[in-house]
Amino acid sequence: MAIQWYPGHMAKARREVSEALKQVDIIYEIVDARIPESSRNPLLDEIGQGKKRLIILNKADLADPAATRAWIDYYAAHQLPAIAIDAQHTKGINQIAQATRAELAEYVAKQKDRGVRQVLLRAMCIGIPNVGKSTILNRLAQRNIAQAGNTPGVTRAQQWIKTNADIMLLDTPGILWPKFEDPLVGTKLALTGAIKDTLFHPDDVALFALKQLSHQAQDELTKFYHVTPAELQLAGPDLLMQMTAHLGFRDDYERTSWAIINDVRKGRLGRFTWDEVPADGQ
Numbered sequence: 001m002a003i004q005w006y007p008g009h010m011a012k013a014r015r016e017v018s019e020a021l022k023q024v025d026i027i028y029e030i031v032d033a034r035i036p037e038s039s040r041n042p043l044l045d046e047i048g049q050g051k052k053r054l055i056i057l058n059k060a061d062l063a064d065p066a067a068t069r070a071w072i073d074y075y076a077a078h079q080l081p082a083i084a085i086d087a088q089h090t091k092g093i094n095q096i097a098q099a100t101r102a103e104l105a106e107y108v109a110k111q112k113d114r115g116v117r118q119v120l121l122r123a124m125c126i127g128i129p130n131v132g133k134s135t136i137l138n139r140l141a142q143r144n145i146a147q148a149g150n151t152p153g154v155t156r157a158q159q160w161i162k163t164n165a166d167i168m169l170l171d172t173p174g175i176l177w178p179k180f181e182d183p184l185v186g187t188k189l190a191l192t193g194a195i196k197d198t199l200f201h202p203d204d205v206a207l208f209a210l211k212q213l214s215h216q217a218q219d220e221l222t223k224f225y226h227v228t229p230a231e232l233q234l235a236g237p238d239l240l241m242q243m244t245a246h247l248g249f250r251d252d253y254e255r256t257s258w259a260i261i262n263d264v265r266k267g268r269l270g271r272f273t274w275d276e277v278p279a280d281g282q
């Protein structure tokens with residue numbers, strides 16, 4: 001359930017996240033693997049400057065695996081270590097500790113030189129709403145600690161939880177706002193459930209999804225929406241109209257749009273990545 005952001009929320013989030021960041025050695029930047037760039041908040045580049053960072057592409061179970069690999073390579077080429085996980089089904093969680101140790105190896109070595117016997121590494125999760133911060137926290141803590149719901153910033157007094165012998169994690173994630181400026185980014189955030197359902201028109205979002213689905217999910221569209229091969233050739237609104245007719249929704253295009261959006265969000269139509277790796281990425 002995503003919140004609606006106002007300037008006051010953003011200022012508070014910025015202040016609280018900046019404050020919390022002072023306490024950690026590494027930031028776990030949680031993004032949605034289906035939209036690895038659109039689900040990032042650029043503010044983190046500014047307030048997280050000088051901190052080690054690990055990008056965690058969560059919900060990899062819903063994303064196109066080849067695209068996920070391409071995104072990880074892209075980030076690596078930009079000196080940003082990244083891993084892909086599926087927190088919901090506890091897949092890939094161990095990579096987080098491994099990557100943390102690798103990133104902080106130099107710091108650990110220095111501390112050991114200074115005579116510190118057991119070096120503790122401190123981390124926190126940060127991301128926009130709904131990318132899976134709480135789920136990841138619970139998996140790392142191996143118990144339910146993160147509260148449900150979303151409030152901007154870092155929402156209550158924080159405590160450290162021990163996730164491994166050497167890694168401590170703040171028990172409240174930092175919540176930053178999604179990018180609002182670019183309408184296409186907004187559409188992708190809506191499609192993946194990162195912005196409130198009341199804040200966008202479902203037809204635009206469904207039409208955006210259909211463009212890709214009519215190429216990449218022809219069998220699923222035929223199976224779930226009874227679309228014919230000829231109809232698949234139709235451009236946007238005409239295809240949506242045909243689907244609405246097949247579903248018996250009369251002229252209720254919004255209802256069809258919501259059906260498409262919900263099916264995409266649940267992964268019923270397949271695994272898709274909606275952000276393309278920029279051309280300069282190798």
Ligand code: GDP
Pocket residue numbers: 058059060061062085086087088089127128129130131132133134135136150
């Ligand atoms: P937060 O707002 O960032 O704390 O996100 P939550 O942890 O509350 O997760 C938002 C929704 O995404 C919940 O319905 C989770 O069950 C779901 N979710 C979290 N991680 C994954 C994942 O890896 N895969 C899938 N399919 N769903 C996930």
